Amino acid sequence: MGSLMLFTRFLVLGTVYLSTMGVIADSDFNWSTLLPSTKLDWKPCYSGFECTRLIVPxxxxxAAAGxxxxxxxxxxxxxxxxxxxxxVLLNPGGPGGSGVDYAVEFGAEIAAILGDGFDIVGFDPRGVSYxxxxxxxxxxxxxxxxxxPSTQDTVYAALDESVNAIAEQWAxxxxxxxxxxxxxxxxxxxITTDNTARDMLRITEAFGQEKLQYWGISYGSALGATFATMFPDKVGRLVIDGVLDMEAWYSANLTAQEADTDKALQAFADGCFAAGLDNCAFYAPSxxxxxANLQALLASAETNPLPVVTPISYDVFGYTLLKNILLDSLYSASSFFQPLAEGLADLAKGNASTIYTSFIEAPPFECTADSNSTSPPIPFHDNVFEAVFSIACGDAVAIxxxxxxxxxxxxQxxxxxxxxDSFTTWRIxxxxxxxxxxxxxxxxxxxxTSFPLLVIGNTVDPVTPISGANKTAQAFPGSVLLTLDAIAHTSVNAxxxxxxxxxxxxxxxxxxxxxGTMCTPDSPVFPSSAGNSTASGRRHLDSRSNLLKARRTRRAIGAARRWN
Structure with a gap:
């Protein structure tokens, strides 16, 4: 895959320094007011954006299917x-991530990166969101x-927390x-990836273009590689970033995706030690x-969970939540390792509030309208739970x-x-x-392909190891792998x-x-001075909404028990 904590197990594929979920910008914009058309009939929407609904078979x-x-x-x-x-068409991962929300939230920033000659285009894949x-x-x-459930529950417990967890999830x-x-x-x-690839070609042609320009991250790499295979003569520019093992994707056997997950967690310990006590709150002499201290906290969380009550939420903080937090934090070391260290330090003192507030806290579910309300209900939007299963399992061989x-x-x-257990949940x-x-x-x-692909992989990616990027680049002659020396899931998270x-x-x-080109991230994993701490802390605050998205997406997979 990606993360409210137990939607956790996208994401993989839930990328996501640049990715959020939820209704963005103008909350009163209603997609149902746009009549679908066979052409791009643009209407003003949000702030500075244009929207349309394109009819596809x-x-x-x-044609009989509608x-x-x-x-x-x-x-x-x-x-x-x-x-x-x-x-340039975008896909933020998932599967099930809203490309509309992604573009509305970050279109201006992406335009600044790529240049103002492009339309930055977000679309919701068929079956998804709007x-x-x-x-x-x-x-x-x-x-x-x-x-x-919005919180931990026996049916969502980590597979190593309960002897009957697999049987319950199977049921x-x-x-x-x-x-x-x-x-x-x-x-x-x-509702499958190959049909979404066909939709991308239809969107491209509706723009009056012959060839696709595309940037897909995480699951978006599977969509991009599938398009390039199905329509090799229709590739204009195609970037895939945080690349899945495509054979594993289509066989629903994703265990190899976590080949570097433990390496990323070890990097937290190594980085904390190197940063020193002044810059890592969970510091120890080695x-x-x-x-060892982290493993002790996991053991304690399993036998002695802690109560947590905040102004907007409450929970019992135990093993499952802690283990999922650890995985979530690996998605972006530069954004999450420092707050993780602070949360773990307080947890070691018997206080789970810090880590809970930083990584989990979210308002409880509320019905959109009561039975006596005369106001129309808010249009349904966030269906990442259903979309993850529909696309991932619908793509794969029958299990x-x-x-x-x-x-x-x-x-195994x-x-x-x-x-x-993270990707075992996909299989279940x-x-x-x-x-x-x-x-x-x-x-x-x-x-x-008619033009070579640009493939991007990180040296330590917790859910899409660089082996997938290497393998995919080799499958498309002339394509080049750009390596980012970072601990993160996709380059956008570093x-x-x-x-x-x-x-x-x-x-x-x-x-x-x-x-052989190697890039480095702009931000360190841990701040190296007090001056950096302020900027780093601000970056962590800015990243909180992105973490919520990663947790939410990956919890969709955790709901088979477990993102991305």
Whole structure:
């Protein structure tokens, strides 16, 4: 995959220094007021943006299935017609992330990186968010909230916390698969990555362009690589960042995605020790001692959970929450290692409030309107839970694992990482999935494209190790891997002026970096001075909404138990 804490297990794929969830900008903007069209009929929306809904066929092989309407927004180029460079389509990961929200929140910043010659275009993939039909198999928000508890629960517990966790999650997966088939099966088979790739071509053509320009992160790498394989002669510029192992994606066997997760956690201990007591609150005389202290906190959380009450929330802070926080923090070392250290230091003193407030705290669920209200309900928007399963499991081969087979799968995953339960939950979730469209794309990935891809990978990525980037770059001859020497999931979680420069050169001039190019992030993992602490703390505050998104997306996968 990505993270309210137990939506945790996207994200992978939930990237996400630049990514947020929720209604952005003008809260009173209503997508249902836009009539779907076969052309891009732009209307003003949000602040400085334009929106439209594009009609595409649900089934590109048969008009009888009906249509979908893809929600699209753009931050318009302000260049002259002669200097216009076309649209750049974005995908923020997930699967299930809202490209509309992503573009509205960060379109201006992305335009500053790439240049003002481009329209920065966010779209909600079919089945997601503002696009219709929107995947849902719950009859109400209340039913949905009851099925997806907002806090830790035995059915969402880490797989190593309960002897029957896998069996309980398997049972829930069967229920969920049946509900999805019975309540949404009519269109669910068409909510797949290959059809979204076809939609991207249709969007590109609606702009009057022949070839796609695209930047996809995390799950967006699977979408981008799938497009490049299906339409190799339609690649104009294509960047994939935080790259999945595509074979693993289409087989629902993602354990290898955490090959570097423990390495990232070790980097926290090493970095804290190197930073010293003044700059790391969880400091100990050696990195080995820091690791030992952390393991002691995990053991204590399992046997002695702590009560937490804040002005807006409350919880019992135990093993599951702590383990998920650790994984969440690995998504961006420069943003989250310092607040993690502060939270762990207080936790060691018996105070869980600091770490809870920094990483978990969120308002409880509230119904959008009571039965006596005369106001119209807020349009349904956040369906990342349903979208994750629909796309991930709908893409994959049919999984019919039994509980003993899943227990064996988990045992093997634990040999890869101490966080092996994270992606075991993908497998469990898909074991109950019953909707698979015959003839859907399932790989292999690779082709001779009309223009080479720019592939970006981090040296230590906790959920998309650089091996996936290497493998995918080799599958597309002429493509180049740009490496970022960072502990983070995708380059956007470790902002780098060096990477931004190469992105601009690639999109504007078609210039690829030299083979073997290595960039470094702009910010350190831990501050090296008191002066840096202030700026670092401000960066952490700015990143809080991004962490909430990562937790929320990955909790969708955790809801099969566990993002990204």
């Amino acid at each position: 649900l089934d590109y092989g048969s 249509n979908a309407a893809i929600a699209i927004t753009r931050y318009p180029s302000n260049s002259s017609k002669s200097e216009y460079l076309g649209p 696009s219709t039909p929107t995947v849902s198999w719950f009859k109400s928000d209340a039913e949905r909230a009851l099925w997806i 829930r997966a069967q229920i969920q698969g049946q509900l999805a088939e019975e309540r949404a099966g009519e269109y669910l088979q068409y 990195s080995a001692q820091i690791t 019919n694992d039994t509980v003993p087979e899943l227990q064996k799968f988990y045992s 995953a634990q040999n890869v990482s101490s966080f092996g 979730a898909c074991s109950g999935w019953k909707v698979h469209r015959p003839g859907r794309f399932a790989g292999p990935i690779g082709a001779n 902002p780098s002026t060096c990477v931004f420069g190469h992105l601009r050169e690639y999109f504007v001039n078609g210039t690829l970096p030299s083979v």
